[in-house]
Amino acid sequence: MQGLHLTADLRGCATEQALMVDPAALRALCLAAVAKAGLTAVGELFHRFAPAAGETQTGITGVLLLAESHLAVHTWPELGGVTLDVYVCNFGQDNSVCAEALMQQLISAFAPQQLSRQALQRG
Template sequence: MQGLHLTADLRGVDPALALMTDAARLAAVCREAVRTAGLSGVAELMHRFGPADGQAGITGVVLLAESHMAVHTWPELGGVTLDVYVCNYGSDNSDKARALLEALIASFQPTEVRRQQLLRG
């Protein structure tokens, strides 16, 4: 049950960046980042909050055969949070998790990044 859990808090993201409010674009970027990192996406869900609730961002998750990744955007704050967790049961997926997180960070072009790492199990 060993794994690696990575998170990143991004600030200074351009609120006009399509990934901040366009769920289809964000899903495509997430799928490509997962594929490029060598991980296996098995399902996804992206939910865009509407103007009626005072929010405009997206909460999304991609379920991985290796575990999951999640993204939350706050265009009104220029912020994004990222979460990547991989299990290392059959093989060590740590480098793939790091590659996925870095690809997602690069997609948002933040001015500030705070990364965290937790070894699980």
């Protein structure tokens, strides 16, 4: 049951970038980043929320199931915020370096003005 669980709260992200509001753009980023990090996507769901009354922008929740565990991304374009969640199991091999690489790619893509990161060793 050992693994590494990384989370990041991003603030001050550019709200006009497609990654904040376009599920296809966010999906493409996530799939490419997972592959580049050496992890394996086995399932996915990307959902754009309907706008609330008076709102023009809506956020996205995207999840990739990984053979190693999961990636979850939540965008709040109206706030310029993004939360990231990467968890990898280390059963059979240590995937920690891959998790760190995935997280760094995603943070770089959103280019936040403020960043808060957390890491938790599981198991």
